[in-house]
Amino acid sequence: MTLRTHLYHALLWLVALLFFAPVAWIVLSSFKTATQILSVPPVLLFRPTLANYERVLSNPHILWGFLNSLLLSCSAVVIAVAVSFLAAFSFSRFKPRGTAFLMFLLLSIRMLPGSAAILPIYLMYVGLGWKDSYAGVILFYAMFSIPFSVWILKGFIDGVSVRFDETGLVNGAGWFRVIARLIFPQVMPGVIAALIFNFIFVWNEFLFNYIIGGPRTANIPVALATGLYSGGGVDWTFVSVVTTLYIIPPILVVFLFQRFLLVGMTFGTVRGEV
Amino acid sequence: MSGIVVRGVSKSFKGRRVLDDISFIVPPDSLCVLCGPPHAGKSVLLRLLVGLETPDAGALLLDGLPLERIEPGDRPIGYVPQSFALFPHLSVFDNIAYPLRMQRAAPGEITRRVDEAATLLRITRLLAKLPSQLSGGEKQRVAIARGMLKRARAFVLDDPLVGLDFKLREALMDELKDLRAVLGATFLYATSDSLEALAMADRLLVLDAGRLVADGDADAVYHAPPHLRAAELIGFPRCNVLPGRREGGACVTSLGTLPVPESGAGDALSVAVRPEQIMLLPPGMQPVRGLGGVARVGLIENLGAESVVYLDVPGLRLVAVPANDAIAGLEVGQEVSFAIPSAELAMFDTATGRPAAGGASR
Numbered sequence: 001m002t003l004r005t006h007l008y009h010a011l012l013w014l015v016a017l018l019f020f021a022p023v024a025w026i027v028l029s030s031f032k033t034a035t036q037i038l039s040v041p042p043v044l045l046f047r048p049t050l051a052n053y054e055r056v057l058s059n060p061h062i063l064w065g066f067l068n069s070l071l072l073s074c075s076a077v078v079i080a081v082a083v084s085f086l087a088a089f090s091f092s093r094f095k096p097r098g099t100a101f102l103m104f105l106l107l108s109i110r111m112l113p114g115s116a117a118i119l120p121i122y123l124m125y126v127g128l129g130w131k132d133s134y135a136g137v138i139l140f141y142a143m144f145s146i147p148f149s150v151w152i153l154k155g156f157i158d159g160v161s162v163r164f165d166e167t168g169l170v171n172g173a174g175w176f177r178v179i180a181r182l183i184f185p186q187v188m189p190g191v192i193a194a195l196i197f198n199f200i201f202v203w204n205e206f207l208f209n210y211i212i213g214g215p216r217t218a219n220i221p222v223a224l225a226t227g228l229y230s231g232g233g234v235d236w237t238f239v240s241v242v243t244t245l246y247i248i249p250p251i252l253v254v255f256l257f258q259r260f261l262l263v264g265m266t267f268g269t270v271r272g273e274v
Numbered sequence: 275m276s277g278i279v280v281r282g283v284s285k286s287f288k289g290r291r292v293l294d295d296i297s298f299i300v301p302p303d304s305l306c307v308l309c310g311p312p313h314a315g316k317s318v319l320l321r322l323l324v325g326l327e328t329p330d331a332g333a334l335l336l337d338g339l340p341l342e343r344i345e346p347g348d349r350p351i352g353y354v355p356q357s358f359a360l361f362p363h364l365s366v367f368d369n370i371a372y373p374l375r376m377q378r379a380a381p382g383e384i385t386r387r388v389d390e391a392a393t394l395l396r397i398t399r400l401l402a403k404l405p406s407q408l409s410g411g412e413k414q415r416v417a418i419a420r421g422m423l424k425r426a427r428a429f430v431l432d433d434p435l436v437g438l439d440f441k442l443r444e445a446l447m448d449e450l451k452d453l454r455a456v457l458g459a460t461f462l463y464a465t466s467d468s469l470e471a472l473a474m475a476d477r478l479l480v481l482d483a484g485r486l487v488a489d490g491d492a493d494a495v496y497h498a499p500p501h502l503r504a505a506e507l508i509g510f511p512r513c514n515v516l517p518g519r520r521e522g523g524a525c526v527t528s529l530g531t532l533p534v535p536e537s538g539a540g541d542a543l544s545v546a547v548r549p550e551q552i553m554l555l556p557p558g559m560q561p562v563r564g565l566g567g568v569a570r571v572g573l574i575e576n577l578g579a580e581s582v583v584y585l586d587v588p589g590l591r592l593v594a595v596p597a598n599d600a601i602a603g604l605e606v607g608q609e610v611s612f613a614i615p616s617a618e619l620a621m622f623d624t625a626t627g628r629p630a631a632g633g634a635s636r
Binding site: 161163164166167168169170171172173174177182185186 | 325349363372424
């Protein structure tokens with residue numbers, strides 16, 4: 001390796017560490033005492049303690065918040081991706097009149113900042129009596145995840161030749177089989193990408209959970225915000241422990257699914273198309 | 275009526291007519307080749323038969339069974355698409371087995387028939403691989419094997435050999451003919467290559483710009499083309515077309531005059547001259563009757579077994595495949611006398627493309 005590549009790699013490491021620093025700080029803080037966390041200069045060598053974890057995990061609100069976060073993210077994401085996949089397939093294959101406009105409409109809700117959409121949605125949820133109900137919150141997250149998923153998945157399905165559909169149909173497969181057994185496996189990378197993307201979105205969502213949720217359906221970001229102040233100041237041990245635990249599921253999701261994000265498997269299996 | 279019957283079929287896409295009143299019959303247990311230039315409507319016709327398109331008018335029957343109301347998957351017709359469309363997530367075995375699986379065949383039958391097809395197409399060693407690991411020719415064979423495994427009475431193949439190298443094409447042409455004989459099924463085979471068409475066909479259909487311009491025994495289509503376009507499209511090197519006009523009972527061309535019987539045909543005529551009908555004459559000899567003249571040799575292409583000679587005459591370049599002894603010592607730029615015996619020449623009405631006269635009846 002030349003000096004140039006060494007320097008280049010050093011630079012990459014530096015940038016990566018820079019991005020990782022806040023995460024490292026919060027994770028390390030979770031094993032410190034409150035005074036160690038706030039000491040200047042920061043304490044790098046210390047005796048780790050699990051006392052913070054014991055205190056936070058004995059708080060039923062936090063455990064409840066974790067369960068809520070998991071339930072809301074997983075169910076919303078599964079519903080959203082299932083609906084989006086079918087919608088994307090129809091847009092891609094049957095091209096209903098006005099497909100381009102419909103696709104635009106679908107995305108337009110995401111063009112508003114959440115704070116602009118929150119009031120009408122709040123009023124609607126109160127009117128329907130859905131506030132602080134699991135079904136209501138899950139449906140909202142699913143609805144909010146669908147537009148982007150449809151866009152991602154339509155791109156992937158467009159990339160799968162209709163010749164596969166035709167070969168399936170001619171050989172006796174019905175549409176359901178074509179969709180589930182021939183097309184779905186080929187757009188796996190797109191499905192996984194949509195799953196991860198939406199999971200992270202719902203997992204980190206605060207505003208809507210705060211407004212249309214309630215004590216029953218509060219997720220961790222809401223629990224974190226409401227539990228932030230205690231004893232007249234920011235409870236840093238609480239923040240660091242909850243945050244450390246909270247970043248584990250997204251890391252696991254990305255780690256477990258990244259191997260499915262292979263592309264290029266389908267290269268050259270239809271003549272004249274890639 | 276058994277076999278494939280196509281009766282008065284038309285199809286338009288967005289106001290553009292791609293098939294115009296097509297009627298023909300593919301006799302049972304035969305191999306019929308549908309030949310035509312790209313975009314002539316071959317693929318559309320095959321897609322109509324397998325059910326991927328619906329005709330605007332006309333009827334499609336297989337062994338007397340009207341096909342229109344039958345779903346594509348239930349039609350007893352196997353299909354080898356022009357694209358391979360091998361499922362990338364399934365192994366070669368599973369790809370080939372696909373039609374049988376869809377028809378809920380017993381596992382034993384699936385294994386047996388996949389092995390049979392794989393042996394016939396010499397791809398047994400590929401069965402465990404994924405399509406992405408195959409070469410173009412191998413993918414082609416897998417696609418053919420899969421197309422053949424549907425329990426069907428007829429098979430349509432859409433230009434399955436296009437883009438393959440010459441040796442592979444020759445081998446696969448033979449294999450396909452054998453396969454048809456083994457299956458004892460009716461084949462409708464589309465190709466844009468007229469040599470492939472002549473080599474494979476029991477019966478030859480020529481499609482040009484959505485119209486059927488020839489339908490008959492391959493030999494007859496070649497020697498007595500029923501349409502000017504059929505003469506032009508079938509045969510390699512390409513047929514020469516000599517413009518002429520009717521004057522009394524004769525057709526006058528720049529290379530001489532031919533007798534032409536009175537008929538309803540118009541005054542503008544075209545004479546089809548096959549390259550092998552042009553004879554080079556020894557130096558000093560002049561053609562006695564029929565067409566002929568003196569030309570300058572423009573180019574000589576040596577193909578090994580034969581040579582293609584391009585002859586330049588005023589306003590025209592003729593393609594000839596003279597006998598090998600006739601071209602010994604022939605050089606580019608040299609002047610040479612040639613004759614075209616008139617007895618076997620086919621003449622067409624230029625406006626309609628319909629025969630005006632001639633053509634050897636064999």
